[in-house]
Amino acid sequence: MKPLxxxxxxxxxxxxxTDGMVVNLGLGMPVSVSDYVPADFxxxxxxxxxxxxxxxxxxxxxxxxxxxxAGSRRVTLRPGAAIIDSAGSFAxxxxxxxxVTILGAFEVASNGDLANWDNRIPDKGPLVGGAMDLxxxxxxxxxxxxxxxxxxxPRLLERxxxxxxxxxxxxxxxxxxxxxxxxxxxxxxxxxxxxxxxxELQARTGAPLAFTPDCRPLETPAIALPA
Amino acid sequence: xxxxxxxxxxxxxxxxISDGSTVxxxxxxxxxxxxxxxxxxxxxxxxxxxxxxxxATHRLSNTHExxxxxxxxxxxxxxxxxxxxxxxxxFEKLHKDGKIELEVxxxxxxxxxxxxGGAGIPAYFTPTGFGTDLTTGKETRRFGERDxxxxxxxxxxVALIRADTADRWGNLTFRHAQMNFGPAMATAAKLxxxxxxxxxxxxxxxxRVQLSGVFVDRIVTIGA
Numbered sequence: 001m002k003p004l005x006x007x008x009x010x011x012x013x014x015x016x017x018t019d020g021m022v023v024n025l026g027l028g029m030p031v032s033v034s035d036y037v038p039a040d041f042x043x044x045x046x047x048x049x050x051x052x053x054x055x056x057x058x059x060x061x062x063x064x065x066x067x068x069x070a071g072s073r074r075v076t077l078r079p080g081a082a083i084i085d086s087a088g089s090f091a092x093x094x095x096x097x098x099x100v101t102i103l104g105a106f107e108v109a110s111n112g113d114l115a116n117w118d119n120r121i122p123d124k125g126p127l128v129g130g131a132m133d134l135x136x137x138x139x140x141x142x143x144x145x146x147x148x149x150x151x152x153x154p155r156l157l158e159r160x161x162x163x164x165x166x167x168x169x170x171x172x173x174x175x176x177x178x179x180x181x182x183x184x185x186x187x188x189x190x191x192x193x194x195x196x197x198x199x200e201l202q203a204r205t206g207a208p209l210a211f212t213p214d215c216r217p218l219e220t221p222a223i224a225l226p227a
Numbered sequence: 228x229x230x231x232x233x234x235x236x237x238x239x240x241x242x243x244i245s246d247g248s249t250v251x252x253x254x255x256x257x258x259x260x261x262x263x264x265x266x267x268x269x270x271x272x273x274x275x276x277x278x279x280x281x282x283a284t285h286r287l288s289n290t291h292e293x294x295x296x297x298x299x300x301x302x303x304x305x306x307x308x309x310x311x312x313x314x315x316x317x318f319e320k321l322h323k324d325g326k327i328e329l330e331v332x333x334x335x336x337x338x339x340x341x342x343x344g345g346a347g348i349p350a351y352f353t354p355t356g357f358g359t360d361l362t363t364g365k366e367t368r369r370f371g372e373r374d375x376x377x378x379x380x381x382x383x384x385v386a387l388i389r390a391d392t393a394d395r396w397g398n399l400t401f402r403h404a405q406m407n408f409g410p411a412m413a414t415a416a417k418l419x420x421x422x423x424x425x426x427x428x429x430x431x432x433x434x435r436v437q438l439s440g441v442f443v444d445r446i447v448t449i450g451a
Contacts, residue, residue: 048334049255049404065257066403072256072287085406086255087342090335094355118360123315123323125284125307126331133335133355167358 001195003147003176007223011036013102013144013174022046024093024134026103026116027071029144033102045078046098048130050089053081070130093130094137101138103131105145105170107160110186110207112170114141115162128165135166147175147204154206156180156187177201179218185210191218232397232446233426237267240420240447241387246273247300249383251341251412252280257287259405261387263422263449265289268298268387275300279383281337281408282306283318283329291317294327301328303381305337331361336378338411344380345414345442353378386416390438393423393448397440398431406437413442420445 004012006029014036017023022044025031034054037043045054047069054069055076063074084092092098105116114135117128135141145155156173173180178201179191188210192201194217202209234240241264244250250268254260269292276299280290283302293299295317302318307329309316321327332340333355343351352375356362366377388409391402399421401409413419419442426448 049258049407051404064403066259066405068256068258068404070256072285083403083406085410086334086338086408087411090338094335094339094353113358123319124312125309125316125319125322125329127306127308128331128333128361129305130334132333132359132361136355136357163360164358166355 001193001220003193004218004220005223005225007032007225008220009144009174009176011221011223012179012219013142017041017043017100019043021099022097024048024098024101024138026101026131026134028104030102030104031071046089046092048086048089048093050084050086051075051077051081052084052092053078055081090130090133093133096137096139098134098138100140100142101134102142102144103135105143105155106162107155107157108143108170108173108182109157109160110182112168112182113160114143114165114170115160116165118163120162131165135169140171141169142172142174143170144174147177154204157206177218188212189215191216193218193220231395232440232444233395234445234447237263237422237447237449238270240264240422240445241267241271244268244271244273244385247275248273248385249277249279251383251386251408251416252278252288252290253386253388253407253409253412254285254288255281255407256404258403259389259401259407259409260288261389261422262289263447264387264420265293269293269296272298274298277301277303279303279341279381279412281334284309284316286310294318294321299327301330303330303332303337305332305334307331333361338408340378340381341408341415342411344382345411348380350377350379352376381415383416384418386412386419388413388419388421390421390423392425392427392431393421393443393446394427394429394431394440396430397421397443397446398436399423399438399440399443400431400435401437410438410442413438418445419443420447422447422449424449424451
């Protein structure tokens with residue numbers, strides 16, 4: 001079976017969002033998670049720029065340059081939204097008022113260390129943004145990333161090689177072939193893509209894996225990437 | 228004498244900003260950039276500036292014009308990566324050649340340091356960045372079960388901010404996500420200059436004021 005595409009990965013993470021959560025979605029793949037949260041849930045999407053209650057993207061004629069999320073996307077507001085300043089927004093983040101943040105990553109270590117801010121592109125400037133605050137202080141940090149690098153190397157490691165975003169923070173990892181949690185004893189696999197054996201999954205991972213007694217097949221909904 | 232903070236033009240509003248100033252520039256993600264004031268500052272031409280701005284490279288901000296004009300010695304920001312993957316931004320070129328200094332802070336630390344600076348707090352402990360390259364060499368301390376980093380406050384000479392409406396007392400309202408760094412920066416600068424869409428001849432209703440005019444020194448009406 002084919003590995004999950006990025007939208008299928010976002011769908012899978014979206015299945016674990018529960019009604020009433022306050023959620024911050026990182027730039028890139030994680031923002032797609034909001035498309036897979038049931039419409040009748042009251043989920044408060046927080047954006048670092050101070051929008052508390054981000055709704056769907058604005059249509060072209062409703063787009064307002066002053067109504068943007070932290071990724072510069074023109075958005076709408078959900079009923080019940082509030083707009084605050086950046087100091088207040090980061091008080092919300094640092095003070096532990098965000099139930100879950102879903103972030104992209106380059107690497108995650110088996111102790112929960114996260115590396116997602118500097119992939120060392122020569123001469124390009126650094127881009128840290130709000131990731132360090134979110135990773136350090138959200139009540140749960142979930143990571144959405146491909147299981148392996150483009151060259152096939154592992155992204156789940158004993159220790160991160162890239163600069164850290166925060167230490168011991170990641171609780172869960174959704175990859176294109178598995179759902180894995182980070183426990184005091186290291187990586188624990190909850191779901192694996194059908195057709196990927198435990199041995200293959202282990203071979204593609206840079207740290208020891210344990211498997212839950214009821215380890216399940218990873219679902220693959222029919223969601224195609226846009227052409 | 229009655230309080231009157233209005234200035235007729237952006238040029239008058241930025242008059243007197245001198246070489247070596249530390250300048251805050253508000254704006255984030257396209258909302259609230261004080262672009263008219265930044266353009267006027269470029270025309271005024273002070274050099275050796277330290278900019279405190281969330282992004283050194285945002286494509287909708289005029290910050291790059293100050294950088295390209297060689298007026299900037301140092302940037303304190305949370306993002307300095309140009310939009311274009313194949314071509315370096317003005318900031319990245321100068322930084323690569325060692326011609327501009329860079330201090331990168333996590334965004335929450337960036338704004339909290341400014342907030343603290345404006346609130347009379349010289350330094351504070353934060354959990355953000357502990358154990359990362361961005362806090363190497365900084366003092367750390369354990370409180371309870373967690374480790375924290377001591378971060379110094381940031382204060383500056385001038386803040387250039389964007390708001391929606393102002394009255395003659397300098398009270399401001401903001402539209403949607405325009406507010407972002409504006410209020411914190413206004414408190415931390417010796418001189419705060421606001422460009423606004425519209426001036427209100429009547430006082431803004433007190434409970435609708437989002438930033439007190441105590442923190443705002445000059446206002447210029449720019450339009451939408």
